[in-house]
Amino acid sequence: MNLFTSVNDVSDVAELVNEALAIKANPYADQSLGKNKTLGLIFLNPSLRTRLSTQKAALNLGMNVMVMNMDKEGWALETRDGVVMNGTTVEHIREAAAVIGEYCDVLGIRSFPGLKDREEDYSEDIFNKFIKYSGIPVVSLESATRHPLQSFADLITIQEHKKVTRPKVVLSWAPHIKPLPQAVPNSFAEWMCRAQAEGLLDFVITHPEGYELAEEFTSGARITYDQDEALKNADFVYVKNWSSYQDYGKILTSGDGWMLDLERLKVTNEAKVMHCLPVRRDLELSSEILDSKESLVIQEAGNRLWAAQTVLKNLLSST
Amino acid sequence: MNLFTSVNDVSDVAELVNEALAIKANPYADQSLGKNKTLGLIFLNPSLRTRLSTQKAALNLGMNVMVMNMDKEGWALETRDGVVMNGTTVEHIREAAAVIGEYCDVLGIRSFPGLKDREEDYSEDIFNKFIKYSGIPVVSLESATRHPLQSFADLITIQEHKKVTRPKVVLSWAPHIKPLPQAVPNSFAEWMCRAQAEGLLDFVITHPEGYELAEEFTSGARITYDQDEALKNADFVYVKNWSSYQDYGKILTSGDGWMLDLERLKVTNEAKVMHCLPVRRDLELSSEILDSKESLVIQEAGNRLWAAQTVLKNLLSST
Amino acid sequence: MNLFTSVNDVSDVAELVNEALAIKANPYADQSLGKNKTLGLIFLNPSLRTRLSTQKAALNLGMNVMVMNMDKEGWALETRDGVVMNGTTVEHIREAAAVIGEYCDVLGIRSFPGLKDREEDYSEDIFNKFIKYSGIPVVSLESATRHPLQSFADLITIQEHKKVTRPKVVLSWAPHIKPLPQAVPNSFAEWMCRAQAEGLLDFVITHPEGYELAEEFTSGARITYDQDEALKNADFVYVKNWSSYQDYGKILTSGDGWMLDLERLKVTNEAKVMHCLPVRRDLELSSEILDSKESLVIQEAGNRLWAAQTVLKNLLSST
Structure with missing residues (x-):
């Protein structure tokens, strides 16, 4: 593996999960692998869980870590070619990425979408240019369109907590302001679709009309607007808000009735509830669920560490 | 020790000072203790001395350090329970603290008071919630009402520089804008009161009327409005401004005449002068004192390192 | 070496370059030298290349690194003596520097000029006070008037890529907004003048009238306003904008015609093109040069690491 930006960079997700669980059981076994290797972490947007878990994962592997908060510690990067740089951008991504590639062995990048121009966001222009010009292995710390370390951690968590061989996993849209x-x-959808294809689980998506995700991520998933029907016999409910893909970046509904509470969970198979965090309490998800034994949100966050360590170990092995 | 937020977490301050002096004499003896352990440092307010000295202390113990400037790198935390989070707070302290607890073995936190609502500040709500929800040992890097690493460093400094068995230590209020x-x-008051109770020194507080500290911190101290009388035969003078506790957060006087200079020190027993820094020269304390051999301010700052290392060593031993 | 602020701190630049090339060939040979030593990096202005390369250099030497972004994480420092600090400055540089000296073994500082008051900038007041009051070896990470780690990296790059014994090196002014x-x-000028004196190269400076650098930096250089004449048979062209020294801090011309492209390079001896970065494409230097094999800008940035590691190694040897 010399790139980790989506599930498509993984040949066998079940095997990767098993590798993560082995690392979790024995976290300090590979410290010689990272000796004198440097992980650069570039944040174009703020981060708490992602920075801490990835930093810790690298330290567990014996690596050095250098963090760059480009918005606070750096300057505006030019990403377009063929423009005279007589405006506000100070450095071109071609130089910035290549220079970082001189000092680091592996690069992690976080970059959010603008949510204004769908084509631009989904082109993953900034991300792809960092990959192209840095010349070193890159791990996504969340890009405009994907957050693969989160989904990998989610799958680890599902595998750890499942009580049936092939659990029913539901992605359930939630309100947000x-x-x-x-x-x-x-x-999450593309990782669950892959896990479903590998026979690990069954995957259902439920959301209000107009919140359909792009088809490239949901191939094989059952999709329904009927949340109650989706929840029936669910083993895991993954709660998350997102804005519309079709009417790009828009909020189409206040989502009254879509927030889960313990009452709504009664139709499930004693489902565990998941969320990637940060979560807005009693807006996206009820406090009573978050404070109950049904919640796996802290365990998911904990598994971010092992997801990152597994990916970094694989990337290091390729350098 | 699995918590260090006040002198009440210490059973014997004289012993702790001796432990610090032993560490200062041999700083790298405990590097196996911190191996693969991570110190998380959360700053809700800026810091220079505290971050550097605590970071260095952790490195001396072989620990990894991850710094989070929540104001710059993070987002607004919700601390109240039972509110619908549809405002400006992005994450609840329940989740934020628990997640940090997943990645760190020991947690340091800095949080300042608002100085608007005394009850709120003195409840140490944010601090106590981090302790409760992180689930790991916590060290105070200064809270709304206490700065125990500073006071511990101050006591180390007094013990190192005292010329009599039981020196007279004076806390002397100073002007500020x-x-x-x-x-x-x-x-400082509660550490000195404890040290006095252990027979290490005699403690006097002097300030203008209206600047009385809360009684819970000053039990056993002699308190006087007469600065000259307080200074008589003093061996150490600890200079510090604070706002009123009674008329909460207010400046009651410009403090004309309260700033020390070498002339004013003549009544002392060749007293050494201390200040926690940062100090505003010629407002809180005269340059002539700061630039003289009477000043211990740099030595105090240096001892912050050994105070932090001693506390971290004790907290590590409890993990 | 216990200070690195200009070429004047170096006795033999050819020897220092050879030392750097030996370190580049064998980067991890000196890790015991930096064990339990701490490098403090103070940034009064933002940095990307300098922070990353210096941090990595220190890690290669086994050192710990603590970074302080004073503008973001700290507070305003008072640098004047004899003023009552009742304004916006929170701490005096006398205390700040001395305290940092308590926690660090070597100190790196970046500080930019204000470009308003030439005498003030060229006095290097802040820099000199950090040196004086910190009491530890200091390395310049760029000061108001010099950037010696950059120039050292530039000279390493020239020595690596030269095809003739004594190449012709041209510093060529470029436009900027x-x-x-x-x-x-x-x-760059003072390092090249020294290298010329040591017989390593021939050095020419070309710029529009009014952009003369201060004479203390250009002793021995040939200076001409005729860029084409300067470029003739050049082996290396170092492109850089600067504001006027004489009409201090001013832009005197838009610089039409001064930007290099491949056509303009035809009179050179297949010259390699250099720039310290960040570079504004098609304003300072054409994209066609930056994207060609003639460009050495990434290699220069890469050599910043070895320049820093060589200097830190020398400073460590003096502690």
Whole structure:
């Protein structure tokens, strides 16, 4: 593996999950692998879980870590070619990425979408240019359209907590007051579709009309607007807001009735509830669920560490 | 020790000072203790001395350090329970603290008071919630009402420089143009009162009328409005501004005449002068003192390292 | 070496370059030298290349690194003596520097000029006070008037890529829309003048009238306003904008015709083109050169690492 930007960079997700669980059981076994290797972490947007878990994963592997908050510590990057740089951008991504590639062995990047121009966001222009010009292995710390380390951690969590061989996993849209990216649900959907194809689980998506995700991420998933029907016999409910893909970046409904509480969960198979965090309590998900034993949100966040460590180990092995 | 938020977490301050002096004499003896352990440092307010000294202390112990400037790199945390999070707060402290607890073995937190609502500040709500929800040992890097690492470093400094068995230590209020927290004088007072009870020194507090600290911190101290009388035969003078506790957060006087200079020190027993820094020269304390051999301010700052290392060593031993 | 702020701190630049090339060939040979040593990096201005390369250099030497972004994580420092600090400055540089000296073994500082008051900028007041009051070895990460790590990296790059024994090196002024410091050209000039004196190369400076650098940096250089004449048979062309030293901090001309492209390079001896980065494409330097094999800008940035590691190794040897 010399790139980790989507599930398409993984040949066998079940095997990758098993590797993660082995690392979790024995976290410090590979410290010679990272000796004198440097992980660069570039944040074009803020991060808490992602930075800490990835930093810790690298330290567990014996790596050095250098963090760059480009918005606070750096300057505006030019990403277009063929423009005279006499405006506000100070450095071209061609130089910035190549220079970082000189100092680092592996690069992690976080970059959010603007949610204004769908074609631009879904082209993953900034991301692809960092990959192209840095010349080193790149791991996505969330891009405009995907958050694969989160989805990998989610799958690890499902595998750890499943009580049946082939659990029913439901991605359930939730209300929010701000338009959020589709990156987490896109990624979760494509990882669950792959896991379904590998026979690990059954996957259902439920959301209000107009919140259909792009088809490239949902191939094989059952999709329904009827949340109650979707929840029936669910083993895991993954709660997440996203803005519309079709009417791009828009909030189409306040989502009254879509927030889960313990009452709504009664139709499930004692389902565990998941969320990638940060979560707005009693807007996206009820406090009573978050404070109950049904919630797996902290365990998911904990597994971000092992997801990152597994990916970094694979990337290091390729350098 | 699995918590360090006040002198009440210490059973014997003289012993702790001796432990610090032993560490100072041999700083790298415990590097196996911190191997593969991670210290998380959360700053809700800026820091220079505290971050550097605590980071260095952790490195001396072989630990990894991850710094989070929540104001710059993170987002607004919700601390109240039972509110629908449809406003400006992005994540609840319940989740934020628990997640950090997944990645770190010991947590350091800095959080300042608002100086508007005394009850709120003195409840140490944010601090106590981080302790409760992170589930790991916590060290205070200064809270709304206390700064115990500073006071511990101050006591180390006094023990190193004392010329008599039981020196007279005076906490002397100083002028300032901004209302400052009571955290440093509160903590200094309760550490000195404890040291007095253990027979290590005699403790006097002097300030203008209206600047009385809360009684819980000053039990056993002699308190006087007469600065000259307080200074008589003093061996150490600890200079610090604070705002009023009674008329909460207010500046009651410009403090004309309260700033020390070498002339004023003549009544002392060749007293050494201390300040926690940062100090505003010629407002809080005269340049002539700061630039003289009477000043211990740099030595105090240096001892912050050994105070932090001693506390971290004790917290690590409990993990 | 216990200070690195200009070429004047170096006794033999050819020897220092050879030392750098030996370190580049064997980067991890000196890790015991930096064990339990801490490098403090103070940024009064933002940095990307400098922070990453210096941090990596320190890690290669086994050092710990603590970064302080004073503008974001700290507070305003007072640098004047004899003022009552009742304004916006929170701490005096006398205390700030001395405290940092308590926690660090080597100190790196970046500070830019204001470009308003030439005498003030060229006095290097902030820089000199950090040196004086920190009491530890200091390395310049770019000061108001010099950027010696950059120039050292440039000389390494020239030595690596030269095809003749004594190449012709040309410093060629370039257009820009903002007034930039003279630090990079000053430093480049004094390093090249020294290298010329040591017989390593021939050095020519070309710029529009009014852009003369201060004479203390250009002793021995040939200076001409005729760019085409300067470029003739050049082996290396170092492109850089700077604002006027004489009419201090001013932009005197838009610089039409001064930007290089491949056509203009035809009179050279297949010259390699250099720039310290960040570079504004098609304003300072044409994209066609930057994307061609003639460009050495990425290699220069890469060599920043070895320049920093060589200097840190020398500074460590003196602690």
